[in-house]
Amino acid sequence: GAVVSQHPSRVICKSGTSVKIECRSLDFQATTMFWYRQFPKQSLMLMATSNEGSKATYEQGVEKDKFLINHASLTLSTLTVTSAHPEDSSFYICSARDPQGHNSPLHFGNGTRLTVT
Amino acid sequence: AQSVTQLGSHVSVSEGALVLLRCNYSSSVPPYLFWYVQYPNQGLQLLLKYTSAATLVKGINGFEAEFKKSETSFHLTKPSAHMSDAAEYFCAALNNAGGTSEGKLTFGQGTILTVHP
Numbered sequence: 001g002a003v004v005s006q007h008p009s010r011v012i013c014k015s016g017t018s019v020k021i022e023c024r025s026l027d028f029q030a031t032t033m034f035w036y037r038q039f040p041k042q043s044l045m046l047m048a049t050s051n052e053g054s055k056a057t058y059e060q061g062v063e064k065d066k067f068l069i070n071h072a073s074l075t076l077s078t079l080t081v082t083s084a085h086p087e088d089s090s091f092y093i094c095s096a097r098d099p100q101g102h103n104s105p106l107h108f109g110n111g112t113r114l115t116v117t
Numbered sequence: 118a119q120s121v122t123q124l125g126s127h128v129s130v131s132e133g134a135l136v137l138l139r140c141n142y143s144s145s146v147p148p149y150l151f152w153y154v155q156y157p158n159q160g161l162q163l164l165l166k167y168t169s170a171a172t173l174v175k176g177i178n179g180f181e182a183e184f185k186k187s188e189t190s191f192h193l194t195k196p197s198a199h200m201s202d203a204a205e206y207f208c209a210a211l212n213n214a215g216g217t218s219e220g221k222l223t224f225g226q227g228t229i230l231t232v233h234p
Binding site for chain 1: 151153158159160161162163207221222224225226227
């Protein structure tokens with residue numbers, strides 16, 4: 001089945017630095033990828049929709065200058081957390097839809113645990 | 118606006134007992150519905166999906182779910198729980214009504230399933 005690879009799985013960084021998270025679709029082309037954030041013991045919250053070749057669409061309340069999204073190819077989307085602060089510590093998960101059908105499910109990466117010290 | 122409600126943030130069952138995880142959706146147009154499972158520090162794995170075909174959907178690991186339009190429900194069941202079923206389960210609805218929310222997943226709050234011997 002379709003596989004989405006997310007890297008790194010864990011990252012610890014110092015406050016003020018930037019962190020890049022990669023999301024790759026391994027055996028299909030994804031024109032659209034989604035980035036979610038999950039706080040402990042909570043559900044997934046959609047942050048933004050990443051569109052290949054165009055600007056990402058951010059959900060209300062998500063700072064687009066803080067969470068930079070680049071979808072430069074049909075198999076790669078990146079999320080960069082700029083000037084990270086401890087409150088950005090969270091579990092970030094990407095997903096992609098196999099474009100074979102508009103009702104096909106999302107395939108999820110294994111997530112990235114970000115800890116900002 | 119579409120919403121997904123999972124009744125019960127925690128469900129505990131004995132090994133071999135019936136598993137029932139509840140999910141109700143609220144949408145003006147019946148959405149496509151999914152159940153995902155999440156193990157600690159991992160992404161989400163698709164268990165099953167409903168896309169307006171058969172109302173009783175069978176998934177992996179012995180799970181199944183029944184779409185009931187009259188009750189706006191999509192409860193997840195498994196006849197006999199196994200220790201390896203212990204995880205967090207998310208019900209999700211895919212907006213297929215068009216508009217700016219087209220293609221976005223809305224997640225329920227999640228239900229943590231505990232299986233004890």
